Amino acid sequence: MISIFIIFAVFILYNINKMTNSLCLQKDIPEDRQPKVFRTINILVTILLISSFVEILYA
Template identity: 75%
Template sequence: MISVFIIFSIFIVFYINKLTNSLCIQKEIPEDRQPKVFRTINILILILLTSSYLEILFT
């Protein structure tokens, strides 16, 4: 169970980063602001995945 969730989580993080990169290119976000955008989105996705795992674990 946990291995499936980890594989699924890795796939989601990589795909979200790909989409974030597309967003940065499309909206022409300056290079100096892009790390902040990636960091914010990655932290939010990590919180979402952690809460999803805990939800699955305790139900």
Template identity: 75%
Template sequence: MISILFVFVLFAAFILFYINKLTDSLCIQKEIPEDKHAKIFRTINILVTILLISSFVEILYT
């Protein structure tokens, strides 16, 4: 249980870091105004976090 949690937390941190990197590239490429960046990052981070939590719960109970 603890090893699964440890591996999943490392995996989740990597995923969140990479998604944020891709989001930053998207904002730069599409020339999105700076005042909207925070809202975009917040929305994407919340959605990815929900996805990661639901994935962890699915792995835990299968």
């Protein structure tokens, strides 16, 4: 179960990062602010994935 969830999480993070890159290009976000945008989105998605895993584990 854990390995399936890890594969799913990596796939989700990869797609979120692709969409974040598209957002940065579309909205013309300056290069110096892009790492902060990526970091914030990645932290929030990681928290969401961890909470989903805990919910599945204890449900």
